[in-house]
Amino acid sequence: MIKNTEFVTRRARLLAQMDNNSVAIIPAAVELTRSRDTEFPFRQDSDFFYLSGFNEPDAVLVLNKDAAGNGTTTLFCRNKDKLAEVWHGRRLGHEQAKTQLQIDDTYPLSELDHQLAILVNGHKVLYYGQGTYASFDDKVWQLLSTLRGAPKKGYRAPEIIKDVRLLIHEMRLFKSADEIAVMRLAGKISAEAHIRAMQFAKPGATEYQLEAELHHHYAMNGARHPAYGTIVGSGINATILHYTENSDELKAGDLVLIDSGCELEGYAADITRTFPVNGKFSEPQKAIYNLVLEAQHAAFAEVKPGGTLQQANQAAMRVLTQGLINLGILAGELEELLEAQACKAFYMHGLGHWLGLDVHDVGEYKLDEADRPFAPGMVLTIEPGLYFDEDAAVPEQYKGIGVRIEDDLLITESGFENLTESVPKTIAEIEALMSNK
Structure with a gap:
């Protein structure tokens, strides 16, 4: 669990990076209507949660830094309201928030407009992330207009607006020891769920039943929600990259591709495994599966401090391209096919992405136009794949095969730690697991 002291430290780190005589505004997420008078399950804004740990x-x-470099923090939150709490659950309230969250000043939301004008007035720089919440953008632009329009009252709007997300996202890219512990547990829970789904799978079961097995295991282990829409694609559905209908029946002889991970304390896991519905790979399925697995291992070799995601992708594409030549799917010289990125006809997506509070987490992939080198504390996915739909220009035995293999890697001082390695991945391991249900 992330301790409150870490949230306090994060706010202090952000304040230290802000210009003197500046103010930062970070709004929380809002509830979203699902239909009529029902709402979607609330999910806090990741940047706001990263800095506060507050889930309302x-x-x-608001982070405020004066001309001398002294910083203070202010939180506005919903009022305590006995009737509202009877209907919709308990609220922390601004008085308890001050102590519990260790915030310098707290106010009820009813005082937001008045106090925000006081907090922003006179500062030279405003740090704000425009475009996330349109209604709050309107509030900020109205505030700036008010400050600009009344100099006789002593109002002065900030002269410069900077994107606060650039600072927060660079911080979020590097995980602390507590964050790593949570992500390690999220990986473990998700890995166990994938094993459970493999053992449940059989001809006649449905994709949504596998989805239910995964989500049940997440919830029973403290992760109430998946980190993203679970993908369970069997047969030809495995060739659709973001297939989420999960409605078809599993058939003997087909592969099933599961891309799913839990969200634990806000942090995501992201695992993909591909396995045979009946527990036995056919020879064409083995050929494609082992090629994707070899490509993942080649990419893994580049995941270390100083390496880059581009280098890892190039290693994976070299293996995939040579393998497709060997299988008669591509024809030509290896180097020419690599230059043309010919394997992209069957490997359409990127090799991986940062992972953290968001499944496609924040952080720059390039620095000064150059590929960003890996450094300890980063977490990313490595997920090569090959997909041959019914119209693919490939030998008949490969049509309808979709394979992706994905793991979550933590960059360490000496290389990486695979947070999701406990899910069987070799053909022998998968077949042994599925034969022992």
Whole structure:
């Protein structure tokens, strides 16, 4: 669990990077209507949660740094309301928030407009992330207009607006020891769920039943929600990269591709495994599966401090391209096919992405136009794949095969730690697991 002291430290780190005589505004997420008078399950804004650990909607966090470099924090949150709490659950309230969250000043939301004008007035720089919440953008632009329009009242709007997300996202890219512990546990829970789904799978079961097995295991282990829409694609559905209908029946002889991970304390896991519905790979399925697995291992070799995601992708594409030549799927010279990125006809997506509070987590992939080198504390996915739909220009035995293999890697001082390695991945391991249900 992330301790409150870490949230306090994060706010202090952000304040230290802000210009003197500046103010930062970070709004929380809002509740979203699902239909009529029902809402989607609330999910806090990742940047706001990263800095506060506070999980209520509509709140606003303000970081204030004076001309001498002294920083203070202010939180606005929903009022305590006995009737509202009877219907919709308990609220922390601004008085308890001050102590519990260790915030310098707290106010009820009813005072937001008045106090925000006081907090922003006179500062030279405003740090704000425009475009996330349109209604709050309107509030900020109205505030700036008010400050600009009344100099006789002593109002002065910030002269410069900077994107606060650039600072927060660079911080989020590097995980602390507590974050790593949570992500390690999220990986473990998700790995166990994938094993459970493999053992449940059989001809006649449905994709949504496998989805239910995964989600049940997540919830029973403290992760109430998946980190993203679970993909369970069997047969030809495995060739659709973001297939989420999960409605078809599993058939003997088909592969099933599961891409799923839990969200634990806000942090995502992201695992993909591909396995045969009946527990036995056919020879064409083995050929494609082992090629993707070899490509993943080649990419893994580049995941270390100083390496780059581009280098890892090039290693994976070299293996995939040579393998496709060997299988008669591509024809030509290896180097020419690599230059033309010919394997992209069957490997359409990138090799991986940062992982953290968001499944496609924040952080720059390039620095000064150059590929960003890996460094300890980063977490990313490595997920090569090959997909041959019914119209693919490939030998008949490969049509309808989709394979992706994905793991979550933590960059360490000496290389990487695979947070999701406990899910069987070799053909022998998968077949042995599925034969022992």
